[in-house]
Every structure is written in C-alpha cells, then in structure tokens.
Amino acid sequence: MVALGTIHDWRPKPGTVISWSASPRAREVAAQAPASAVPPSYQQAQHVRSYRDLARRDREMARLGIGSWDVPGVCDVDAMTAAINAHLRRHDTYHSWFEFDPADNIVRHVIDDPESIDFVPQDHGLQGPDEIRAHLLRTSGTPLSWDCFTFGVIQRADHFTVYISVDHLHTDGMSTGILYVEIQLMYASLVHGSALQLPPPAGYLDFSAREFAHNQAMTLDSFEVQTWARYARDNGGTLPDFALPLGDRSALNVGAMVAIPLLDAEETVAFEKACEQAGVRFSGGVFACTALIDRELTGADTFYGITPYDTRSSAEEQMSVGWYASFIPFVVDLADGSFATVARSAQKSFDECQPLAKVPFERVLELAGPDSGLTAPEYVVPMVSFLDARKIPVSAEWDRINGGIYGDSRSSDQVCMWVNRFENETNLTISFPDNAVARESVSRYFEVARVVYQRVAQSQFVS
Known part of the structure; x- marks a missing residue:
C-alpha cells in the first residue's frame, strides 16, 4: 500500500x-x-x-x-x-x-x-x-x-x-x-x-490550446455553463465549503494529513455488494457516503460536492505528464435517507456532470459577469476523491519498493479528502489546516465517516 x-x-x-x-x-x-x-x-x-x-x-x-x-x-x-x-x-x-x-x-x-x-x-x-x-x-x-x-x-x-x-x-x-x-x-x-x-x-x-479554444466557444446558454451556474446558485452563489469549522484560515497554518481505515478487506467487499444492489459503482457509494456524513454533521437535505476528474482521454494522453486533472460538481438528494436512493442520486449527478470537467468554474464567472450573483469561493474548495489503487499498473509494487506520495504542507487553508481502495482495506485520508479547531473537526468527521461506511457494509442502509 x-x-x-x-x-x-x-x-x-x-x-x-x-x-x-x-x-x-x-x-x-x-x-x-x-x-x-x-x-x-x-x-x-x-x-x-x-x-x-x-x-x-x-x-x-x-x-x-x-x-x-x-x-x-x-x-x-x-x-x-x-x-x-x-x-x-x-x-x-x-x-x-x-x-x-x-x-x-x-x-x-x-x-x-x-x-x-x-x-x-x-x-x-x-x-x-x-x-x-x-x-x-x-x-x-x-x-x-x-x-x-x-x-x-x-x-x-x-x-x-x-x-x-x-x-x-x-x-x-x-x-x-x-x-x-x-x-x-x-x-x-x-x-x-x-x-x-x-x-x-x-x-x-x-x-492547453484545445482547452482554451473549447472554453472560448462556451456561452451562457452552454450546458456546462448553465449547470455550473445552477449548482452555485443553489449553494448560495458560490462553491461549497467544509461542513465543520477550520479555525482562523487567515492565519498561517501548515498543512497536516491523517489517514484512517474505513473498511477491512471483507467489509470492502460487502460495501461493493451494497453498491451493486443499489445499481451504482463503488465511486457512487463513496459519494453517497460523503453526502450522508454531511447530513449527520449538518442536517442538510442536499449535499453539494466537488470531485477531481482526470480529463485525459486518448492513449497518448494517458502517457503524458501535466496538470490534466480538473473538477466537477455533483449534487446529492438526501430527502430519502436510504443508502440505495442516495447512492443512485449521487451516481446520476456525477455521471451527468462529467462534461463540466472541461469548463472550469472560473470560466463561468467570466461569462456570467460581476452582476450575476455568482462569486469565487473565499478559500480553496474542499474536494472528495475516490481512487481504486488496485487499478494503477504499478500498485502491486508499492509495498516492495517502499513507495510514497507526499505534499509539502507549507501552508493550508483547505480540506481535501481521498477515499482509497487497496487490496487489504479502504481508507480515508484528509489534509487540513494544522490548528486545534480543524483537528477537532477532522476528528469528528472521521468518527462519523467510519460509522456511515460500516453501516453500508452491514447493509443497514440498503433498501
């Protein structure tokens, strides 16, 4: 791992x-x-x-x-x-x-x-x-x-x-x-x-040239622009923030990163079966759990999420180094609290919003103008990412070669979350500002996350 x-x-x-x-x-x-x-x-x-x-x-x-x-x-x-x-x-x-x-x-x-x-x-x-x-x-x-x-x-x-x-x-x-x-x-x-x-x-x-040309062709009537704008307006005019307090983010905070196991190997298989019964992929189950965690913490009936998306499409791009990863929004209806219904809502939104990866929210703000009621977020938007590490060609090598991936943690005012599926477990890694308030919030988030994932693995939410 x-x-x-x-x-x-x-x-x-x-x-x-x-x-x-x-x-x-x-x-x-x-x-x-x-x-x-x-x-x-x-x-x-x-x-x-x-x-x-x-x-x-x-x-x-x-x-x-x-x-x-x-x-x-x-x-x-x-x-x-x-x-x-x-x-x-x-x-x-x-x-x-x-x-x-x-x-x-x-x-x-x-x-x-x-x-x-x-x-x-x-x-x-x-x-x-x-x-x-x-x-x-x-x-x-x-x-x-x-x-x-x-x-x-x-x-x-x-x-x-x-x-x-x-x-x-x-x-x-x-x-x-x-x-x-x-x-x-x-x-x-x-x-x-x-x-x-x-x-x-x-x-x-x-x-970069294709991305620029594609975005220059966008108008206020384009599907991608309208979908981004509707998403932001429904969320108060901007992109979402983390559900819990993160302390004084104007202060200089170095970044911290903590990982916890959510599911062991057997529980991961059970979680995948719950996803299949709901008619969604494992990723849809992850997005559903993220929404259910948010409801436990905030009581909200709708979850607004952001997830990274790799825009590489051709075989040549799959071999190319560069910043191809972008972001797409997804919306989850939590009115029906069953895992199956929530997961289907999450998967449907994620699938429908994939074209938005090629049109960043910054372009939407350019087109909408300053009087649109849409604004850029004050801080970097929290994201949730799912990675099935088993599908990475070199994943089986990581233990043998003592492989590691690290960030520099110079400063942080944001939260990023990675749900990673390995051969022997599924874990949750969170990066966050390293202050007392944020640490307490992330600790609380971990507690709720473990409970939500365990419930799904035990089919307690499956309808």
Whole structure:
C-alpha cells in the first residue's frame, strides 16, 4: 500500500544525497525562451496567480508533488542522469515557464530545443532525514521559475531511494505514476546497456490550446455553463465549503494529513455488494457516503460536492505528464435517507456532470459577469476523491519498493479528502489546516465517516 502524507511523514533513512538540477547553461537557454501564443491551462493560470498573490503577502502555498521509491544496489549516476533528462525532454510541460506582462496577463515561454534541457548531478554528502527534507524543499523552484522540479537519490549500503519533487504547475496524481514508471524503466534499461524506446506522449501544450479554444466557444446558454451556474446558485452563489469549522484560515497554518481505515478487506467487499444492489459503482457509494456524513454533521437535505476528474482521454494522453486533472460538481438528494436512493442520486449527478470537467468554474464567472450573483469561493474548495489503487499498473509494487506520495504542507487553508481502495482495506485520508479547531473537526468527521461506511457494509442502509 502506497504511503500518503505530508513531507513531514516522509522519514528516509540517512544516506548520501545526490540531487539533479538544471545546469547553468540550461537555465540561460530557458531564460531566453520566446513567448508562446499558447496560454496557460486554466489550472496553471489559477495556480500561478495564487502563488503570486500569496507571495505578495509573504505567504506560502502547498504546491509540491513529492514521490519516493527504493531501488536495490548502487545508483549508476550516469544512467540516472540520462533517464532524468530523457524524461524532461520527452514531456513538453517541463519546457514552459510563465511570467506576468504589464497588463497582468500570464505569458507562457517555451524552450524551442528540448535537447538544451540538461539536469546535472551534485553530491551533497551524508545527510539525515531532517536534512534531506530541508534540502528537497530548498532546491525546489517556484511556479514563476522554469526549473520548479528536482530529482535525487539517497544512497545506502545495499539500496538507494529515488525522490522526485515537481510543482503542481506540471503534475497531477496520474503524473506521479507516469514519472515512476518512466524513470524506473528508462534507468533499468540504461543500466543493462540499452535505451528504452517509448511511444511519444501527447503534448500538454496541445491540451492547453484545445482547452482554451473549447472554453472560448462556451456561452451562457452552454450546458456546462448553465449547470455550473445552477449548482452555485443553489449553494448560495458560490462553491461549497467544509461542513465543520477550520479555525482562523487567515492565519498561517501548515498543512497536516491523517489517514484512517474505513473498511477491512471483507467489509470492502460487502460495501461493493451494497453498491451493486443499489445499481451504482463503488465511486457512487463513496459519494453517497460523503453526502450522508454531511447530513449527520449538518442536517442538510442536499449535499453539494466537488470531485477531481482526470480529463485525459486518448492513449497518448494517458502517457503524458501535466496538470490534466480538473473538477466537477455533483449534487446529492438526501430527502430519502436510504443508502440505495442516495447512492443512485449521487451516481446520476456525477455521471451527468462529467462534461463540466472541461469548463472550469472560473470560466463561468467570466461569462456570467460581476452582476450575476455568482462569486469565487473565499478559500480553496474542499474536494472528495475516490481512487481504486488496485487499478494503477504499478500498485502491486508499492509495498516492495517502499513507495510514497507526499505534499509539502507549507501552508493550508483547505480540506481535501481521498477515499482509497487497496487490496487489504479502504481508507480515508484528509489534509487540513494544522490548528486545534480543524483537528477537532477532522476528528469528528472521521468518527462519523467510519460509522456511515460500516453501516453500508452491514447493509443497514440498503433498501
């Protein structure tokens, strides 16, 4: 089972650290990269603006996707260097950097020649866990620098740990798996004397251009725009917030992340059967439980949820690194409290709202205008995500390779929830602002969540 947490939960054993970062010549070439007509994706634009606005107030934001895994033996530094550079040159999201022009527009710059991208190794000597974590954070660039990604290994007597750190500007959950597969396979091939030939991935710049064109074609009469607008109006004119208090979110709160088991292996099978009896998928059951938890906590008869959705569609996009993940809303009618009815409502709404993943709420606000009664949320919207980790191609490897995925937890004013199905259990992971009020609220949420999931597994709600 993959380890999930913040960087403070990552406790690598001491070892000799070698990290890879851009060479001076590569940075020079990147700085001279010409402006591109391709705009940032909506996700990238929102990320860059949030970073800039927070930095002006001397605030940080959680923004790094960090992964690690173990490899037997001694690292072949030349082979790892070649694998890292091949990966960076192969995926065009890494070829861009962004800046603001005098009119406050975000301009994309693109490196013309991917072969000019050159990451070089540097030996930092023996380091302990605290030093390693500090080193990783210190050497990761910002969303307004080109090289906001770094790589490293921690060498020990009989094995080494590979770590990667990529700003969210260029990555999402699926990208982490692609990173592992590519770097590991390319490294292994090079060590054995051959270069791995992979089919070309889709380009993230092409995705950004298509996304922009698609959204420019939207009108106030478009299904996606009308559905988003109705969802927000029914929720008071904006997107939802977490059901319980989170303390002073204007204060600087580092992020925390906690996971609890919801169902063991046998209970997970029972939960899936309850979903099948209701005529929904496992994900529909998860969204239904999220709504039922909310009703237990608030008494509301309608639940407004947000969930991430991977917009990759082609085989080439499935191999592409980039921020493809978007969000879609779903609405759950809780008037009939039976699990089956609630689950069918959740599944129907989720399925119908999938086209909204290609039209972000920010575009709806642009079209609706300032007098529409619709407003952007004050804080990042809480999301609930379901992941069936068994379906990830490398999922069976995670225990063997000591795999982990971590966030940097620099700052947090939001709640994110992940329901993860593994071979031996289903668990709930929540990230939240690390203050006393939020901790108490999340503890309460965990208590109710466990009860709701257990009831479904025992068919107490199934009609």
